Amino acid sequence: MSSMPKLSTVISWLIYLVPVYLFVLNPLLQQFLPSSFTPWNTSDAYGSWDDTAPGINVTDDSFISPEDGVPFNCAGEPEGLNKYTPSIVYDGKTERVDPTKRLSDRALLDRDDTVRCLEERARAFQGWRPNLYIERMWAQRYNASGHYRHHYDWTGSLARGGDRLSTFMVYLGADCEGGGTNFPRLQMPVGKQWCRFLECEDEATDEGGSESGLGSGSGADSGAGTGTGGEGRLARLKKDGITFKPIKGNAVFWENLRADGTGYTETWHAAYPVTSGTKVGLNIWSWYQPPRRKLG
Numbered sequence: 001m002s003s004m005p006k007l008s009t010v011i012s013w014l015i016y017l018v019p020v021y022l023f024v025l026n027p028l029l030q031q032f033l034p035s036s037f038t039p040w041n042t043s044d045a046y047g048s049w050d051d052t053a054p055g056i057n058v059t060d061d062s063f064i065s066p067e068d069g070v071p072f073n074c075a076g077e078p079e080g081l082n083k084y085t086p087s088i089v090y091d092g093k094t095e096r097v098d099p100t101k102r103l104s105d106r107a108l109l110d111r112d113d114t115v116r117c118l119e120e121r122a123r124a125f126q127g128w129r130p131n132l133y134i135e136r137m138w139a140q141r142y143n144a145s146g147h148y149r150h151h152y153d154w155t156g157s158l159a160r161g162g163d164r165l166s167t168f169m170v171y172l173g174a175d176c177e178g179g180g181t182n183f184p185r186l187q188m189p190v191g192k193q194w195c196r197f198l199e200c201e202d203e204a205t206d207e208g209g210s211e212s213g214l215g216s217g218s219g220a221d222s223g224a225g226t227g228t229g230g231e232g233r234l235a236r237l238k239k240d241g242i243t244f245k246p247i248k249g250n251a252v253f254w255e256n257l258r259a260d261g262t263g264y265t266e267t268w269h270a271a272y273p274v275t276s277g278t279k280v281g282l283n284i285w286s287w288y289q290p291p292r293r294k295l296g
């Protein structure tokens with residue numbers, strides 16, 4: 001006949017098991033499991049990554065801007081803009097120039113006082129979040145017919161090491177027609193006050209037929225179709241979510257990743273074609289990459 005163990009027996013088991021867990025099992029588990037699987041790691045909501053994944057080299061200063069402690073002065077004058085070269089598209093594996101998807105030129109910004117100040121403000125804005133790295137900044141110049149078709153800024157690569165957590169889309173120059181930043185999956189907010197920042201339907205009717213080349217097609221990777229002036233633009237506005245007007249000095253901020261590390265599909269967006277003049281954009285991208293645990 002089986003009988004319940006005595007309370008004193010259970011207590012003596014515990015006396016042996018607790019140190020075995022604390023000093024043997026727990027250190028072993030910490031060593032072999034990614035910290036996302038260890039419930040006591042609550043320092044960050046993101047966590048399902050693969051310990052064997054390399055991620056990017058977060059000290060590679062051609063990709064990110066390491067916090068190197070170099071002093072800077074926020075009142076400094078902007079200095080360095082390198083030569084413009086054609087912009088590239090990246091599918092998570094390879095980089096290439098593809099003007100059907102992205103037609104613009106880009107120039108790497110030197111990390112002068114102004115850029116360092118922007119990096120610091122971007123970190124502060126996001127609460128000095130741990131494991132967040134500001135990518136090197138590139139200016140993007142769009143001349144007439146320059147555009148960037150609908151895409152995500154994230155690639156779903158967190159499990160392979162890291163991904164783009166957030167985007168500041170800054171309009172450095174907006175001496176142009178067209179060139180709005182479109183989010184087809186977002187809804188127009190209520191209230192005329194938004195028309196300062198977003199394209200509004202009644203503006204489209206007032207304007208008549210001056211704008212073209214702004215249609216957005218449908219399905220994956222649409223964007224640079226053709227429009228038909230006021231009427232066409234009104235129809236487009238009705239079905240095309242929201243479009244931020246490029247206004248010099250303004251910026252749009254959004255987060256790309258959910259708390260579980262997957263990408264928001266609502267962030268599908270495009271740079272609509274510039275129809276005349278020049279737009280200069282600046283992406284301030286924050287790369288999130290938890291530290292790798294060294295095995296062995």
Ligand SMILES: O=C(O)CCC(=O)C(=O)O
Nearest residue numbers: 148180181270271281283
């Ligand atoms: O220029 C814009 O309006 C958007 C640019 C963009 O989405 C990008 O560079 O990833």
Ligand SMILES: [Fe+2]
Nearest residue numbers: 151152153269
């Ligand atoms: Fe983008």
